[in-house]
Amino acid sequence: MAHEKNAKGNYYCKHLGAACDFQIVGVDSRKVISFIRSLKYDSIYYYGKDSPVHVSWSETPRRKIWEFTTHNTPKPYLGASNQRQYEYCWMNRRDAAVAEAEQRGRQWGFDPDPEPELADW
Known part of the structure; x- marks a missing residue:
């Protein structure tokens, strides 16, 4: 697996994982997160029911889900x-x-x- 590095040659993520942002048009992002919870993941970022979901994967998953406020402040996701x-x-x-x-x-x-x-x- 390829791990992204910054201009100084350091890995962006110390967990050496992979990540993507995606949205299923017409599907509430909370339903998407509900499904992803059954899979192996490292972190999930929730930005709102009509916004893309960020999911990361790692060999050593932390299984954390964060909800970002309108001020872009993370807090534990409650759903x-x-x-x-x-x-x-x-x-x-x-x-x-x-x-x-x-x-x-x-x-x-x-x-x-x-x-x-x-x-x-």
Whole structure:
């Protein structure tokens, strides 16, 4: 497999993988991600339901999915299509994070301010 290098001869990706961006016209990108989750992948970037999906592959996959906000800031992907689903997904993840923190003897905290793009929901 060919791995892309920059002008200095260094690999762009230390995972020595491959990546592509694609879109299936007329198909919600969340459905595409739902399918890709069943495959071997390294990272998936979600930019919106009507936007292309970025998928990367590596021999040592991290299996991370990131959702990019309107300000191009990554956050863990929840796959929610409305405020109620978002809150349900967020609560499940919060509960898992609290349990993990307690196992490590730490206290979990969060920023109660909503993301700006969710304020209109």
